[in-house]
Amino acid sequence: MFIVHVFVHVKEDRIEDFKTASVENAENSINEPGIARFDVVQQQDDPTRFVLVEVYHTEEDPAKHKETSHYKKWRDTVADMMAEPRSALKFFNVHPDEKGWE
Numbered sequence: 001m002f003i004v005h006v007f008v009h010v011k012e013d014r015i016e017d018f019k020t021a022s023v024e025n026a027e028n029s030i031n032e033p034g035i036a037r038f039d040v041v042q043q044q045d046d047p048t049r050f051v052l053v054e055v056y057h058t059e060e061d062p063a064k065h066k067e068t069s070h071y072k073k074w075r076d077t078v079a080d081m082m083a084e085p086r087s088a089l090k091f092f093n094v095h096p097d098e099k100g101w102e
Contacts, residue, residue, distance in 0.1 A: 001036065001101055002059045003091040006052040014081035015047055021081075022052065025074035029054070032068065034061030036101040048083065055093075055101055 010018045029038040037055035
């Protein structure tokens, strides 16, 4: 599995708009064949901070995801909602193994 954590800092007055757009993207993304999981989580002590937890089957699948219309819509919709550019960290799973993600 190939796991990406995307860190997003959202402008305070755009939190709800960001959540709406991101949940819509996540709901569409989970239907892609290369995605095992797509979570949107919000930091408890700072509601302007989010992490998108994206779990792909292969290292090639994120590029395929970025070609979808729902990703492009999300990217364009949330661009002006961010307080700073988003960042990401990439991981490989240790536990559970691949079967544990399904």
